[in-house]
Amino acid sequence: MLAAHNLTKTFNPGTPIENPVLRGLSLTIESGQFVTVIGSNGAGKSTFLNAISGDVVPDSGTLAIDGQDVTRLPSWQRAGLVARVFQDPMAGTCEALTIEENLALAWQRGQKRGLGPAVKKAQRELFRDKLSTLKLGLENRLADRMGLLSGGQRQAVSLLMASLQPSRILLLDEHTAALDPKTAAFVLELTDRIVHENKLTTLMVTHSMRQALDHGERTVMLHQGRVVLDVDGDARARMQVADLLSMFEKTRGETLDDDALLLG
Amino acid sequence: MSMIALMGALEIGLVFALVALGVLISFRILNFPDLTADGSFPLGGAVAATLIAGGHDPYTACLIAMLAGAAAGWCTAWLNVRLNILQLLSSILVMIALYSINLRIMDAPNVPLIGAPTVFSPLIGDDFESSWLVQPAVLAAVVIAAKLLLDVFFASQAGLAMRATGANPRMARAQGISTDRMTLAGMALSNALIALAGALYVQTQGGADISMGIGTIVVGLAAVIIGETLIPARSLWVITLATVLGALLYRVMIAFALNAEFIGLAAQDLNLVTALLVGFALVLPLLKAKANAARGRTA
Numbered sequence: 001m002l003a004a005h006n007l008t009k010t011f012n013p014g015t016p017i018e019n020p021v022l023r024g025l026s027l028t029i030e031s032g033q034f035v036t037v038i039g040s041n042g043a044g045k046s047t048f049l050n051a052i053s054g055d056v057v058p059d060s061g062t063l064a065i066d067g068q069d070v071t072r073l074p075s076w077q078r079a080g081l082v083a084r085v086f087q088d089p090m091a092g093t094c095e096a097l098t099i100e101e102n103l104a105l106a107w108q109r110g111q112k113r114g115l116g117p118a119v120k121k122a123q124r125e126l127f128r129d130k131l132s133t134l135k136l137g138l139e140n141r142l143a144d145r146m147g148l149l150s151g152g153q154r155q156a157v158s159l160l161m162a163s164l165q166p167s168r169i170l171l172l173d174e175h176t177a178a179l180d181p182k183t184a185a186f187v188l189e190l191t192d193r194i195v196h197e198n199k200l201t202t203l204m205v206t207h208s209m210r211q212a213l214d215h216g217e218r219t220v221m222l223h224q225g226r227v228v229l230d231v232d233g234d235a236r237a238r239m240q241v242a243d244l245l246s247m248f249e250k251t252r253g254e255t256l257d258d259d260a261l262l263l264g
Numbered sequence: 265m266s267m268i269a270l271m272g273a274l275e276i277g278l279v280f281a282l283v284a285l286g287v288l289i290s291f292r293i294l295n296f297p298d299l300t301a302d303g304s305f306p307l308g309g310a311v312a313a314t315l316i317a318g319g320h321d322p323y324t325a326c327l328i329a330m331l332a333g334a335a336a337g338w339c340t341a342w343l344n345v346r347l348n349i350l351q352l353l354s355s356i357l358v359m360i361a362l363y364s365i366n367l368r369i370m371d372a373p374n375v376p377l378i379g380a381p382t383v384f385s386p387l388i389g390d391d392f393e394s395s396w397l398v399q400p401a402v403l404a405a406v407v408i409a410a411k412l413l414l415d416v417f418f419a420s421q422a423g424l425a426m427r428a429t430g431a432n433p434r435m436a437r438a439q440g441i442s443t444d445r446m447t448l449a450g451m452a453l454s455n456a457l458i459a460l461a462g463a464l465y466v467q468t469q470g471g472a473d474i475s476m477g478i479g480t481i482v483v484g485l486a487a488v489i490i491g492e493t494l495i496p497a498r499s500l501w502v503i504t505l506a507t508v509l510g511a512l513l514y515r516v517m518i519a520f521a522l523n524a525e526f527i528g529l530a531a532q533d534l535n536l537v538t539a540l541l542v543g544f545a546l547v548l549p550l551l552k553a554k555a556n557a558a559r560g561r562t563a
Binding site: 115 | 425428443
């Protein structure tokens with residue numbers, strides 16, 4: 001379970017470019033729930049995710065995962081609790097290392113690393129099995145460098161890496177935004193499968209209203225660093241993209257010229 | 265060039281192969297531009313020479329020199345990860361500080377080791393006749409051991425974590441790796457190797473001198489660059505091998521350049537030749553690419 005209470009964060013405080021990104025954000029997510037998060041640029045989506053992963057330390061408020069207060073815990077110390085897939089396919093993997101080495105890094109997420117060999121034979125078999133479920137033929141390319149893979153392939157591997165070890169929270173930060181529509185659909189399908197199979201508590205940030213309603217079981221809209229909409233169950237099932245869009249416009253107090261971007 | 269001169273070039277090349285392996289760890293694996301080498305190389309030399317001149321066992325002296333080097337590297341990394349001082353600047357601060365520290369350790373600008381026991385002594389006869397062969401042989405054994413140990417380490421869980429720290433620190437942290445600790449450990453390891461090189465160097469040269477560190481980093485970097493230009497590789501054991509060969513080749517090329525009388529170069533031209541060689545090695549990949557492109561057009 002994730003419990004965020006009254007989180008605030010201001011970047012560049014006391015300067016002309018002072019930017020209050022989180023302004024008292026509170027959100028509770030039950031274990032096993034798949035939540036989609038939408039909001040305009042600057043609404044605080046990424047900062048919220050960074051606060052959960054530990055890349056950003058909130059100015060005030062508390063953040064607890066399964067009852068454990070992690071508000072000020074550095075990111076590497078909470079890696080056992082939080083798994084993450086980044087928007088940029090380059091960010092979530094090491095392109096200079098091989099596929100197998102990347103998986104080995106994720107295999108030990110949140111664990112102590114000793115002087116034993118990083119990749120043992122049994123693990124290699126396991127990695128091969130896991131990769132074959134992606135149906136991308138990567139199971140035969142364990143020794144290839146990550147940099148040789150396409151963006152979609154890298155995101156698929158990133159998802160796999162995030163699910164190699166159990167975690168309390170899975171963070172997906174617009175992880176299909178940098179992909180072409182076909183690849184994005186494939187990665188989303190894979191996301192649904194992995195989240196479902198591992199019963200992961202998931203937070204998925206997306207720019208697409210369609211994705212926000214089609215995936216997961218609850219949708220949250222952020223605006224100016226707060227939660228302004230929180231729907232699930234029947235209300236969400238009845239909701240159309242147009243409804244969501246009109247709410248989106250209402251909260252922003254302006255009409256959007258380019259709906260296509262958000263509908264896509 | 266005589267056989268003795270060639271062995272002499274190889275001997276120094278082997279010493280700098282250790283420096284190059286250290287530079288490989290900081291510059292290439294940790295992505296940490298580190299100039300501490302110019303201070304940690306003479307630090308290793310100063311510690312070893314002072315201890316040996318004081319009647320201590322040369323093997324213990326080498327070990328303590330390595331520890332001193334590790335401490336120097338750790339300081340550089342600490343300035344960067346804890347105090348957020350720019351990497352290059354942290355290393356320059358430590359390098360400058362080490363100049364004074366080295367003078368304090370030696371208590372003089374130089375410490376002669378003529379006739380003192382060295383790590384090579386047990387294998388050399390009383391007449392010193394075989395030293396031209398024994399010294400490079402022992403150094404080669406040390407370099408090969410260091411290379412193999414590094415290969416094993418970087419294939420280990422902790423070694424992989426260190427490589428991820430340099431390659432993608434954000435991803436490394438997301439996987440639960442303390443990039444700060446990895447940087448501290450890696451920089452200590454790097455400078456321990458460089459200090460060991462300094463400790464062995466003073467034992468081949470018959471003494472330590474305060475100015476022996478000048479240009480160490482350039483030579484180490486030259487070896488790394490020459491190695492990766494001549495043998496472009498992805499797997500780490502090939503990269504460490506290329507680095508060692510790069511160091512040897514560099515010294516042999518220097519020896520040829522300075523020995524070939526028709527060129528008219530003398531010992532004082534060493535740094536100029538170094539700069540030219542490194543410059544050449546740096547543009548070689550570009551020249552190669554251009555040549556390939558030209559071939560592609562005509563074909």
